[in-house]
Amino acid sequence: MSFISRKIPLLFGLGVVWMLASGFDNLGVDMSAGIESVMDDLTSEDFEEIQIQDEWESKVLANVEDYVTVRSEPNSESEAIGRMFKGDGGDIVEQTEGWTKISSGNVEGYVSNEYLLFGSDAYNQAQEEVTLVATSLTGGLRVREEGNTDARILKNVEEGAKLDVVGGAEEGSEWIQVEYAEDKTGFVSAEYVDVQYELGEAMTMEEIEEKEAEEKREALKQQLEAFKASGDDVTLLAALIQAEGGNQPYEGQVAIGAVVMNRLRSGRYGGTIADVIYAPGQFGVVSNGSILRYTGGPKASCVQAAQEAINGYTNIGSYTHFRNARASVSSDHIVIGNHVFY
Numbered sequence: 352m353s354f355i356s357r358k359i360p361l362l363f364g365l366g367v368v369w370m371l372a373s374g375f376d377n378l379g380v381d382m383s384a385g386i387e388s389v390m391d392d393l394t395s396e397d398f399e400e401i402q403i404q405d406e407w408e409s410k411v412l413a414n415v416e417d418y419v420t421v422r423s424e425p426n427s428e429s430e431a432i433g434r435m436f437k438g439d440g441g442d443i444v445e446q447t448e449g450w451t452k453i454s455s456g457n458v459e460g461y462v463s464n465e466y467l468l469f470g471s472d473a474y475n476q477a478q479e480e481v482t483l484v485a486t487s488l489t490g491g492l493r494v495r496e497e498g499n500t501d502a503r504i505l506k507n508v509e510e511g512a513k514l515d516v517v518g519g520a521e522e523g524s525e526w527i528q529v530e531y532a533e534d535k536t537g538f539v540s541a542e543y544v545d546v547q548y549e550l551g552e553a554m555t556m557e558e559i560e561e562k563e564a565e566e567k568r569e570a571l572k573q574q575l576e577a578f579k580a581s582g583d584d585v586t587l588l589a590a591l592i593q594a595e596g597g598n599q600p601y602e603g604q605v606a607i608g609a610v611v612m613n614r615l616r617s618g619r620y621g622g623t624i625a626d627v628i629y630a631p632g633q634f635g636v637v638s639n640g641s642i643l644r645y646t647g648g649p650k651a652s653c654v655q656a657a658q659e660a661i662n663g664y665t666n667i668g669s670y671t672h673f674r675n676a677r678a679s680v681s682s683d684h685i686v687i688g689n690h691v692f693y
Contacts, residue, residue, distance in 0.1 A: 407470045407471065407473050409443045411451060411462075411468065412439070412468045412473035412476055412477050412550070413435040413437060413439045413440070413462075413468075414465075414466050414468045414476070415466055416437060417437065418434040418435060419434065419462055419467075420434055421434060421460040421462055422461050425448075425461040427463070431556060432458060432460045432555065432556060433457075433458035433553050433555045433559075434556075435462060437480060438477075438481050438551045439455060439550060439551040440477065441454055444459065449463060449464055449465075450462065453467075453553070455552050456555075456558075457552075457553075457554075457558065458552075458554065481548040482515055483515070483520060483547070483549075484516060484549045485514045485515075485516050485520075485544040485545070485546050486511065486513050487510050487513075487514070488510065489543045491507045492507065492509075492512070492540075493539070494506040494507070494514075494529065494531045497538060502538070505535075506531050506532070506537065508531065515530045516528070516546060517529060517530055526540060527540075527541050527544060527546060570640065571629065571640060574643065584657075584661060585654060585657050585661060586649065586654070587624060588611055588628070588661065589649035589656070590642050590645035590653075591607070592653040593649045593653040594636035594641050594642045595607050595636055596690065597650065600687070600688050602666055602688070603688035603690055605666055606665075606667045606685075608656050608661070609670075611627050611660065612663070614671050615627050617671060620633065667687075667692040668685075675690065675691070676688070676689050676690055676691045
C-alpha cells in the first residue's frame, strides 16, 4: 500500500538548499551570505512544496471518476491486465510517449498519461479522494471519550491498528479524533499515531473477477435469507423459472417449477424451496447471479407456473433435472420446448 505523509519536515527543505549551495565550493566562492539570503526568502510553504515534489517524483494517482485500464503495452489495443480505480496510486516504473508504466498492488503495466496525475497535482487530489488514517505506533493505544488524559477510555487498540481520522488532524494537534468502530468516534494522542493519507491499489483482472463473484455470492446469500424470512416462495420460484425459461412455452415453465418441487419432495436438496434453488452448483442462473434480475417482479406467466408447481401439479412426473434439448440424455426423458427433462 502506498502512503502520502501529511507531516512535512522543514529540515528536508534546508538540506536541499544546502546541497544546491555546496556545489559552488570548488569555485572558491563564499556562499554563506547567499545561503542566508535564500533561507530568508523561503517560506514554510516553499519547503512543503519541495517535500511534496520529492515524495511524488516517482508516484502517480489515477485521475478518474471510476477506473482506468492498465495494459500490457503502451497502446490502447494491448491486453487489459488490470484497473486503477479512483483513489488508487502507484509507483512509476518507466515513462514513454503518452504512457507511464506503473506498479501498484499486484499490477505492473501501462496507463495513458491522460488518466494520471503527477507531482503536486497528484498530492493535492489525493487529499480530497484518499482516506486519512491514523496508525497506532504502540500496543494498547487508548481511545478516549474526549481529547485529554482524564477522559474515559473507550477502547484499547493494538500496535499497527488503523483508524480512520474524522477530525483534529491539523499540524500541531495533540489529539486526533478517530472512528474506532462503526459510527463510534473517540480521541487518540497524536504522539502515539502516524497520520497519513492511504492510497488504494490497482487490481488485476483476476482479482476484479473474484471480487465481483464474491459480491454476487454475498448478494445471493442475503437474498436467500430475505426469502426465507418472508416466505415468498412463489416469487422466488417464478424468478428462477423466468431466468431459466422465460422464453419457453408455458408448459416448459411449469416443468421447471416441477423440477424444483420434485427436488424438495426428495429431501436431497434442502428443506425449503429457497434451499433447493440456492443449493450450491445446481442452477446456473443462481451461480452467475442472473436470477437477481427477476426477483423484484417476475412476469405473470412465470408466477402462474410457479403457483401451479407449488400446488402439486407436474407435467414431467418425478424428474429432478433438465438441460438444453440439444444435449443427449440416455435415461427416460421428456422434451418440452428447448429443454429436456429427465
